[in-house]
Amino acid sequence: MKVKRFFAVDTRIAMREVREAFGSDAVILANREVDGGVELIAAIDYDANVLSESVNQAEKKAEQNPVSSFSEHRARKSVAAREKAPEPEQIQAKQTSASIKKPQTMSWLQEPALERMQEELSSLRHVVEDQLSGLAWGDFERRHPQRTELLKRLMSLGLNASICQLISNSVDDSNDIEHNWRQALAQLASQINISGEDVLGNGGVIAMVGPTGVGKTTTIAKLAARYVLRHGPKSVALVTTDNYRIGAYEQLRIYSRILDVPLHLVNQGDKLEYVLDKLIDKKLVLIDTAGVSPRDVELKQRIQPLMSNRELFDTYLVLSANSQFSSMSKSIEAFSELKPDACVVTKTDEAENLGATLGSLIHSGLPLAYVCNGQRVPEDLHLARPHSLVSDAVALTQDNNQTFDWEALAIVLGGSSANAYN
Template structure:
């Protein structure tokens, strides 16, 4: 096996030297950063048989002296101590040497770590190269990518938007077209779902404002069709004061309200409200990690009642938590989403990205506590304008972070 040490200013030149010196069959043994660049250890004629399974070493043998037995001597009766020694010798002979798992082999563990480090180094180099190429060839695209990232939009969506407006003639046109395409990626359902009537359950995690949103929807419907066409049901037996809060809203709106703790009670309540055009169900808020979540969602599966669901989400929640929440509540098959607390968030980009990635339609937006004034039909262009208004543009991302984000987005798009 021939081993050679390679020095180069960066990883790309080092790999090129390896190919030129040792050929395309060379194996990278190690890599590390040094003053002035990187150092690689590469080998050719690599002996793969060195890592083949080796037979386990033979069991250790126990040597002991054996005194010949004379004819006139009689065997000594075995004692407990002698039995113990014989048993220990037998156990030692039968002992099986444990086989070393290759996943725990120190050499392979070290090689995996080296390969991961090499991969990270290459990804960083490629990300920096993509960022520099964008700056050299299309600096306006780099500026646009930076502005979109400042909205807290995920890098993959930002990258798609930049590519969609590559034909723009100036920076202002590119920005306006990018926002237009961002709004077009969002799906809204309008007011038709609620106007048609039916039985709707508001589901979602704790603290997103489901009870207040139920009151807003009820008031909005009552203003158009009268209070005699609507009824409310509460299934929240976990939060202290939840049913009292809904009862207060029901008294103000002058609409009937029922409570249900089980699926059977919910079926009875719905059967008693068959004459109502719209029935809204306020459910218990639970974390996406709560083990009782599936039990609560299954309660809404009332045979023959056609319960439909709206997923209520807070715009102040971070992107990763929104993704987890949408996935956890997906078993209830929500038809649309209601985005609350738009007035409390410093950035809407995470919420917009989550809705786009999960292809979840948006029905209503809530931006305050007033009933029903602070509930609005979802308009994608209006929400994108709010996202821009929320972004101050201060404390932007560094070039290093943006380069990694761009590289990761392009790697995911092609991988």
């Protein structure tokens, strides 16, 4: 049997240290708050007969090397406070007329003994909670080592816990972890919808929408340039409804000049349908729009001109891969009014991981049309391929040596362990 003392700023961190040092079979023999944190005495491979002896020894050691306990510290503090405290007469003399009018009564909750008890109880609750989640985790890990390894690998992609659980439940729990991993990645790729439209081959009328700075204008330039390279400039036109930002028109104007394709500005009051009507002979019309924040209270009003001509074009929502899962979800939710036909994911080159992107695509079911992985026009634009996106996600994990969230994994395992016994 091994017994060791652990010290950390709080119980959660101390429990984690215990788990790291002794694994999930560790037993917490004692727990107390000390100056600056908590102290745990933990054991591994313990024998009930020698348990009490070891605890005594560990506690004797603690006395020889005293770290004053929380309650001792409080007691000392309250003695010091009492010594420092002025005499009752002095207090009375200092009382203001207001406080005399309304005498303060001490709530029973302020009673020092009760307060102490409350603190002890709450620290005990944390220990029990941590031990329970540790038990669930340890038990699951022991029963399903391959499933646990698979969950760890999925979590390291930056995916949220519910998707990890979904994928791992759909994969065999065989002894060959590499086989399970390949299956899981294939499952992950199969959950991503792909847009069947081939804009670069067949053309179309497409409006790029999304928040500011996600790469709408750059994606339009990339698509237009690719199309011009394949089919020449005659059948391409650019349209912009972005008259909010100074420079937005200029940015697209530069690309239109380089590519030798016309650019039409739709001013407020102009009708988008009239402009599109004039471009009926073009095979590819790309419409750039002003960025709108998903939090913009006027979002509906800002996208109204697009809404009222919605049947005249396809809408692609542009999402930046370096955003958090929550902000991607907000964008998808905010622009759902426009019923986007597909999405474009940009800035995969800037993302720390692709977990939020994969999660958002899977949760929303929004078909992916293109992926952009850099600023270069037109090189950094790629037709969406789920397997490539998943292998990019794996490569990023290896590059960044990602660590996964143990707490989130423990939560997943709470649910998984229940399923695992069925």
